[in-house]
Amino acid sequence: MSAPQPAGRPGRYQRSTPALIGSLIVVLAGVGLFVGFRSLVRDDVQVDPRALNEQEYAAVLSAARDQVPAVAPNALPEDWITTSMRFTPEPTPRFHLGMLTDERRYVGVEQSRAAVERMVSTHVDADAVPGDDVEVTDGELAGTWQSWTDDGGDFALTRTFEDTTVLVVGTAGADTITALAASLTTD
Template identity: 35%
Template sequence: MSSRPPAPQRSRGNPSMGDVVRSVAVLSLIVLGIWAFGLLQTETPEDPIGESVPYADTAASARDVATYPLLAPANLPTDWRVNGVRFTPTGSQAWHLGVLTDENRYIGLEQEKASARDLVDTYAEGAEEAGTLEIDGVVWQRFDGPDRSITLVQETPEVTTLVTTSTAPLEDVQTFVRRLATA
């Protein structure tokens, strides 16, 4: 009787190089499949910035509470959109309205019961006085920032209004200011 020696058993704790390569290949195919499925299920919007945020109702509600003449644009130029709006009724009664122009340039409106210097320091850090600017008979203090930003400020006994931009040209800022109204 001839007896053959038993076949050597492979150790489960020490895989061969072929096992490692096969495992990496299988895992790579799984990851690639998940990535491809996600790519097929993802829709990129044509306008990544999104639709305009409705602000008229917030402005109307804020005007009912604010103890100062709250400003908001009566209307905006075509293709401009509001990207943020908020009103904090307590404390300094802070009103904020953020707008993107048709070229996606940002203009921000801030109104608070605070000093002009406080608002400039908060919303236009590093801006220095650059004279005045008259828009439709209203005189605004102009501040220019180190990054070529433009900030216009008007201080009254009731409220300080600040319009600022770091990206929009002065013409767009003037267009925005001309459309501000109380209702």
């Protein structure tokens, strides 16, 4: 056992703020060099989203339609892919369908028994701005839809359908969102 140091005498090494800052600078410079080196020698990683297969799509849609009149397109436009699909059952059933267009722009369908304002706040933006009514002239959900926009470039349409709120949202533009709304069906 070593003898205690007398009061007022420093230990074996000097501790100082400048030495701590110097050590921190050396460590951060090393991390910066490593990150820079990795960015030079690493190829850009392109990850293609995984598309749901027909069986996955049918299973989720069937489960949803057992509890709510879940709406979805019978067929997607060419080169679109379904990237996500979820159903949350009772007591608060919610249906989600996420897709990417042929230009890799997101489009989603959300459906639940929540109020329109809550759906818009959750899936578009808390500060979404209501726009003009949009007439969807074709399909099972033909009729008047309320449009919404936000500062991030989202466009959305909402409509009440059989005691649920249907919201179609995305960054693909008003024409694409409107066309998708016209293709929705419970069949």
